[in-house]
Amino acid sequence: MKRGGGSRNCPYLLSGPLRVHADDNQTAEVKLQSVHGSELRSGDGTAMSAVSTPAIETDGLTKHYDGARGIEDVSISVQRGEVYGFLGPNGAGKTTTIRTLLDLLHPSAGRAMIFGLDSHAHSRDIRARLGNLPGDFTCDTRLSGREFLQFCAQARGMNGLGSGPELGQRFEADLERPIGQLSRGNRQKIGLIQALFHEPELLMLDEPTTGLDPLMQEEFLTVIDEYRGRGGTVFLSSHDLDEVGRVCDRVAIIREGHVAAVERVAVLRGRTYHHVSIDFESPVDRGEFDRLPGITELECDGRHIAFKVTGALDPVVKAAARHTVLDMELTEPTLEEIFLTFYGRESGA
């Protein structure tokens, strides 16, 4: 998968200085005490969480609502500089997980650490360092985007609007009109800008491309790729498998409140099957391919054969090479198909 600027621009993964903003007019240098250790200190001696500490770590995180399932025993670890997908259908527990991480919901059991800090005890310190886009972004609709950003900036102790105006240009957002007069997609742009404008270390995004037109979705994915390249961490909740597949390094699949699987996207793809379709010059024996390991759903009508193959492709290629091949098509499964292998079709995902 294409990666952004990588560690060259990533102050957190190298032993270079980490900039800490006391406010907009004051930038303090932080010296790394130990790259692999557990503590960093700022110039004034303030303890900082270590670069090696996961950005997010949950241990048996559970949230029950009155008589309803929320999430159950969710244990995940999101490394710094990673784009981590949180994939599941509506109602699976994605939003509950994010809202519990943000301390909007108090866990029924288990705990969550963000930057090595307890998500409840240090909630305010954590929220100063992250940007969040809720699943249904809403704010005082009488405010313009600029006024809303000004409020966010003041609440974050900033003197200006950070990179808000530049992001506004990039997303072609109207920062002057009252938010209530904007379309859903344009409101979502304001939501994305407020999540990013203060240059957070961690982005929590819940269905971020909802309402965005295809061009803006592309722009958003580019922004996320750049953000990762410059050292940012992203926790991306989505039910859009293609979106997750394009930007995420790893993905957790959540089903009915439980994490069903956590896997690198590349590995996830690699572990699954391929669709193979071959046209031969002359008819072939069906049994010749049926006997190969990992072949399923084989269809053969003489000179054309199609099947799914799980695992290595080498036996298929060698078997086909014994004949004259006119055409061969190898198709990777979509993430949706992979997703369905985890979920089972009966889930209706």
Add this chain to the structure above:
Amino acid sequence: MSAIARPSTQVPVPQARPAPDWPASLRAVVRRGLRDQRRSILTWGLSLGVYGAFMASIYPSIQNSVEKIAKNYPESLKQAFGVQAMSTVEGYIHAEMFSLIVPLALGFFAIRAIAGATVGAEERGRLDTILALPISRRVLITGAYLVTAVACALIMAMTGVMIYLAARIAGTSISLGLVAAGVMGVWPLTLLFAGVAALAAGALHSARTVTGLGLGTLVGMYAVDLAGRLAPSLDPIRWASAFRYYGAPMRDGIDPVSFLGLAGVGVLLLLAAAVLFDRRDVLN
């Protein structure tokens, strides 16, 4: 792709930004809240002010008839509504406005303002956005309380100024001190009912329920106080009503102990509300 034509803004390097101190967060919440309340403050202030100014301006022309009518009132009603003091413009304005309309109106304003900024925002999903900022819930509810307190003070100031000016223009010898005492005297009452609403918001998730509970307490306390004033046998229960301590500041001036006591109870309710609000889930 059109992105090629767009400005080549780079996504900024993430920064480890510490949380601002809580007074800075509180300032941001209060500043925003007051801007949000600008229109309400003007509407309520002008409405009460115009009504008060009208009452003050007609006093010279109805003074004699008011005194005659007042003589025919039963003694208990005179006591209950302050009718016996209608021989002065301050007493008249207290009886017409500050014994019932203004306290109920301002109390309702305070309850609604607190409910809107807390559970109302929660119902509309806005708290998810606000509480993703480094704003603690205690600061959020305290900010809402301060905004309400300032808004009520501004509404009362507008009302007081308009009453005073109208009464002076009408040729009465209205006392600036008593008008000031009258409008200031309502303020701790609004702080108390704002505290009641905050306490309810700390525990509940429905703006309608919080408003209903606050309004019920407001009307219930007024009814208890009124019953105690009308029926001497019920007088002992008046201790439970904030209106007993409110008294009649427009007519009699401010009782500092009652003033501080009502405000203090309001602040104590706010402290309890902040603890509750901190402990509960934020739903949407």
